[in-house]
Amino acid sequence: MQYRKDIKSGNKLSVLGFGCMRFPKTLGSFDLKKSEALVMKAIESGVNYFDTARAYPGNEEALGTILADNKARKNIFIASKLPTWTSHSAEDIDRHFKTSLEKLKTDYIDYYLIHMLSEMTTWEKLQGFGIEEWIAQKKKSGQIRQMGFSFHGMRDQYMRVLDAYDWDFTLIQYNYSDINYQAGVSGLKAARSKGLPVFIMEPLLGGRLVNNLPKAITHVFNKTRADWTPAAWGLNWLWNQSEVTMVLSGMNDIKQLEDNLAMAEKAQEHSLSETEEAAYEQARVIFNDAYKIKCTGCAYCLPCPKDVNIPGCFSAYNTSFSLGRYRGVRQYGQSVSFTAKNMRNASRCIECGKCEKHCPQNIAIRECLKLVKKRLEPFWLWIPLKIIRKFMSF
């Protein structure tokens, strides 16, 4: 495992961090046995940063239980997050933090973040609840070691939030598909110039840079370096940049973990060749042409009152451009269950707007669902499907 220094605290962090949100699940709940195998294998292999959040239901508890059962808490750094959208008072902030400590079975959090601090108005709201005094008190008592924020908004807001407080670190979405999206490369460099370590989330865009990649990108990559997997292309691009301290990956199976560990062994700054850099440029153009809706599949927008499978709809829509309409329609059928009584397709949307308030990518979900409907629910497909459904209801 390669390590990089957190330039603010001096901590030595593994270049690969473990995003626990995507722990494996069985029947909708975290599978503790499988998650434990992953966490312990990661720790044994040198991963020392584990990221969770109050907003990931059951996730802090799963991580806390695994670490307590294996007496592993002291060997690693834990990151968790304060949900801004359910913090309406000083009491809420304190209650969320205490719950995190309790669920994680610990008496301190190494890296505590304000979750989705994507606009100055949110910071100003928290200031009104005395957040700065609260942080100072928690740091003094040792319950919070490093204080940072995660970000999913526009770049101008990132710069303002960055300047609004003496942060210890920052977590941004960043990958080769679009270097100017959200905080982007200028946000990365600005944070670094202020002496902050920068941690990266969505390095593979929720798996979109691995699964269903347009064939033209696969061709470019294979022609350049056939020994790199799509994941290696995604992670090596980030590790190549000296401003990047650590990259979070949401690993949920052992093969994926082992592959990432092998890549993290070799992670080096300034190691890409000119040919490899050129391949990223080509891939970026192709990807943005095919990747119409920038959904990462995080599912923050769910549940929907009409049970629309929003990320499933968007993933199938993007597939219909990257791999062809037939593949997209087929994937759509699997995601929204054409033949089941409880369909989860785009047409069910009643445009209530509830989902859009929670989307970190600021996607106009209602409008995008209309595009999905138009492209993936053509009449020639729906007439036979309606007949099948009618038949199945008898």
Ligand code: SF4
């Ligand atoms: S706008 Fe549509 S998709 Fe979003 S929550 Fe409402 S019904 Fe569901």
Ligand code: SF4
């Ligand atoms: S639409 Fe937004 S909130 Fe929903 S899964 Fe996609 S990125 Fe996440």
